[in-house]
Amino acid sequence: MSHPMHGPNPFKLGVFSANADGGLTLTSVPERWQAKWTDVIAAARIADRAGIEFFLPIARWKGFEGKTNSRQHSFETFTFAAALAGATENIALFSTVHVPMVHPVFAAKALATIDHASNGRAGLNIVAGWNPDEFAMFGIDKADAPYDQAGEWIEVIDRLYTSEEPFDFDGKYYHLKGAATAPKPLNNQRPVIxxxxxxxxxxxxxxxHADFLFTSFKNIEAGKETIDDVASRTKQTGRDVGVYTTTHVVCRPSQSEAEDYYERYAVIEADTEALDYMTSKQAANSRNHDPEVYSLHRKRFAGGAGTYPLVGTPQHIADEMVKMHQAGFAGTTVSFVNFTDELPYFCESVLPLLREAGLRQ
Incomplete structure (x- = not known):
């Protein structure tokens, strides 16, 4: 079978962060996502049946303190994807990996295992990491040039998948003797990166190195700049790299109902201590957002880790996604305060509108 990320829909969708308590939110509302395993399975199956293309976990090792200590409870992402392989049929199952914390020989075998278990639906989300407190848990320092290390890391994996003989590797970050792995991924193809x-x-x-870039933006118009920039870089490499963005969703029958709920969970009942911890650490150690976003959009960080808010009626949300597609985005992820409560309504009400707009079959 072809990988779900290469399917026919012009605008693809993924469910993001259901493996962690709170999802992307920093809120203390009673209905906040607990990431209980039975609920995770239910959310994955809802997305799978609806034809959503991928299920993407967040990689977290330490919580964000405050009242909820959100993200402390989170499932490790290789085992998470492998476990979901037997509970789903069509959806792509990604693992999110902090490069400095996971050795590439282990990653290559784990990813190939998931690919076989899922009949070719594995994917890998490579991240550099930004929280020094998490790096300290592993007894390592945050890398000054994380993508230099990531370049060696993925080179090792590529060679493990393509070499029929053991090989040595002597780089700046990895020194390997007789490296080899089996089985290889299905169809002799590296899973989607x-x-x-x-x-x-x-x-x-x-x-x-990647097949798709996953990025954020302040507004949809500004997102075009990222797409143009990526296109100029891929001209130098001769590769085709699609660009995805990420959102948090409050979908309700009326605009006022959606906005009132967003205000409640992301402002009135936000976990402000956890929000202060996350934004201060991320602003100091990450380049995931424009610097002014941290001070101007605290609501977005409580509501969905700084991702773009889709708040409103099904038609409003569908219209926003149409604009993303027109800007050049290949798709987006969605997250919710509670996935099993809110994902069914999103699938029932928004997906038909996207089909009418020609974005999905």
């Missing part, structure tokens, strides 16, 4: 990056080094890495 997604790179979550905003910085120029991250975009350079994606242009050289």
């Amino acid at each position: 997604l790179n979550a990056a905003f910085s120029p080094p991250g975009r350079d890495f994606a242009a050289k």
Whole structure:
């Protein structure tokens, strides 16, 4: 079978962060996502039946403190994807990996295992990491040039998948003797690579190694600049790299109902201590957003980790996605306060509108 990320829909969708409590939110509302395994399975099956293309976990090792300590409870993403392989049929199952914390020989075998277990639906989301407190848990320092290390990391994986004989590797970050792995991924093809990056080094890495770049923006119009920039970089590498964005969704029958709920969970009942922890650490150590976004859009960070808000009626949300497609985005992820409560209504009400707009079959 062809990989779901290469399917026919012009605008593809993924469910993001259901493996972690709170999802992308920093809120204390009682209905906040708990990431119980039975609920995760239910959310994955809802997305799978609806034809959503991929299920993307977030990689977290430490919580964000505050009242909820959100993200402390999170499932490790290789085992997460492998476990979901037997519970789903068509949806792509990604693993999100902090390069410095996972050795490439292990990653290559784990990813191939998922590819076989899912009949070719595995995917890999490569991230550099930004939280020094998480790096400290592993006894390592945050890398000064993380994408240099990531370049070696993916080169090792590519060679493991293409070499029929053991090989040595002597790089700056990895020194390997007799490296080999089996089984290889299905169809002798490396699983789809997604790179979550905003910085120029991250975009350079994606242009050289990734199939898709996963990025954020302040507004849809500004997102066109990222797409143009990635296109200019891929001209130098001769590769075709699609660009995805990421959103958090509040979909309700009326605009006022959606906006009132967004205000409630992302402002009135936001976990402000956790929000302060996350934004201060990310602003100091990450290039995932424009610097002014942290101070101007606290609501977005409580509502969905700084991702773009889709708040309103099904028609409003569908119209926004049409604009994203027109700007050149290949697709977007969606996240919710509670996936099993809210994903069914999104699928029932928004997906038909996207089909009418020609974005999905």
